[in-house]
Amino acid sequence: MRIVIIGGGIAAVYLANHIKKLASDVDVMIVSEESYAPYDRIHLCALVDHSATIEEISLPVDATVQIALNEKILSIDKKSKRIFSEHSVFTYDKLIIATGSVPQTLFDISGLKNAAVFRNANDCKQISEGIQDREVVIVGSGPIGLELMETLNKMHSVKHITLIVRSDSLYDKRLSPQARKEMESAYLKEGKITISYEDEILDKKIENNEITLLKTKKLEILNPFLIFGVGIKPNIDFARDTIACDKGILTNNKMQTEDRDIYAVGESAQVKEINFIAGHVKECTLQADVAIANILGLEEKAFHLEVMIDML
Ligand SMILES: Cc1cc2nc3c(=O)[nH]c(=O)nc-3n(C[C@H](O)[C@H](O)[C@H](O)COP(=O)(O)OP(=O)(O)OC[C@H]3O[C@@H](n4cnc5c(N)ncnc54)[C@H](O)[C@@H]3O)c2cc1C
Incomplete structure (x- = not known):
């Protein structure tokens, strides 16, 4: 049997390694759009402040797993069981989609030198090279934006950070007012961070592919x-024409899509019965275990939401 996994993230690597552990004779291939071998996304901050290299945060992959890098899958042909990138074709017996999420932005930032999201190793490179001599502006106070802000706050090359928050409080309203207050004081202690609550970007000036001025409800920020850091959505556009999708790729609780030979796992999957999309590593690996058990015919496993992890 040949199992092809689309994606080079945590779900893909966990799937590949565990399939090999349970059935070493199965051919497993990871097809990833990234140019780097799989790495652990949760340590991305270390690439921004250069406390680790990409090799140091890489994920170990079983040596018998084939890995195709720089292969962004553009379409799936269910009938012939093939997937297509710009230049290559891969055939499968079972396909697992583990393409994760894409970060959202409030306007199109493609081609802009001084605007970024924070999701992959290339974003880290763009951020660490681009922040020199600029006012860092982070929009959104979710866990990812705040984690990055903490890292930037410790970097000498960053002189000042403005955090734009649409609501009147940090992170999550479910946190107690006391906890939010403590969080806020910790951020403001060094004097390098300004938090602008109930604020949002209203306008911007772009010259030569650079934002030269940002106008928010309350501030004007030059250079x-x-x-x-305003949220993510499942990265599934390439599959929409072929497989039933809602926000994510729709699966049953065995992580199987409407096509019995195609599974979806991790942040790209939406488990229909419980209307659930993963957002943490543990949920991705629980789903991977379920998909593997069903694909290899080991046991009838179903995904239930057992664990919630607070990322802070
Ligand atoms: C900075 C940061 C910190 C985090 N910290 C934590 C934490 O502390 N705890 C926690 O539980 N979770 C954390 N998370 C969330 C966690 O990383 C995700 O839940 C997890 O990575 C999702 O895994 P995934 O494999 O579904 O998707 P991803 O890790 O996003 O992997 C998807 C992969 O698919 C590739 N891909 C996408 N489309 C295609 C295509 N068409 N063709 C080929 N390849 C494609 C992508 O390039 C990527 O390699 C963090 C996330 C970030 C960004």
């Missing part, structure tokens, strides 16, 4: 480096 910014803008980072959006």
Whole structure:
């Protein structure tokens, strides 16, 4: 049997390694759009402040797993069981889609030198090179934006950070007012961070592919480096024409799509019965275990939401 996994993230690597552990005779291939071998996304901050290299945060992959890098899958042909990138074709017996999420932005930032999201190793390179001599502006106060802000706050090359928050409080309203207050004081202690609550970007001036001025409800910021941390959505556009999708690729609780030979796991999957999309590593690996058990015919496993992890 040949199992092809689309994606080079945590779900893909966990799937590949565990399939090999349970059935070493199965051919497993990872097809990833990234140019780097799989790495652990949760340590991305270490690439921004250069406390680790990409090799140091890489994920170990079983040596018998084939890995095709720089292969962005553009379409799936269910009938012939093939997937297509721009230059290559891969055939499968079972396909697992583990393409994760894409970060959202409030306007199109493609081609802009001083605007970024924070999701992959290339984003880290763009951020660490682009922040020099600029006012860092982070939009959004979710866990990813705040984690990046903490890292940037410790970097000498960053002189000042403005955090733009649409609501009147940090992170999550479910946190107690006391906890939010403590969080806020910790951020403001060094004097390098300004938090602008009940604020949002209203306008911007772009010259030669650079944002030269950001206008928010309350501030005007010259020469910014803008980072959006305003949420993510499943990365599934390439599959929409072929497989039933809602926000994510729709699966049953065995992580199987409407096509019995195609599974979806991790942040790209939406488990229909419980209307659930993963957002943490543990949920991705629980789903991977379920998909593997069903694909290899080991046991009838179903995904249930057992664990919630607070990322802070
Ligand atoms: C900075 C940061 C910190 C985090 N910290 C934590 C934490 O502390 N705890 C926690 O539980 N979670 C954390 N998370 C969330 C966690 O990383 C994700 O839940 C997890 O990575 C999702 O895994 P995934 O494999 O579904 O998707 P991803 O890790 O996003 O992997 C998807 C892969 O698919 C590739 N891909 C996408 N489309 C295609 C295509 N068409 N063709 C080929 N390849 C494609 C992508 O390039 C990527 O390699 C963090 C996330 C970030 C960004």
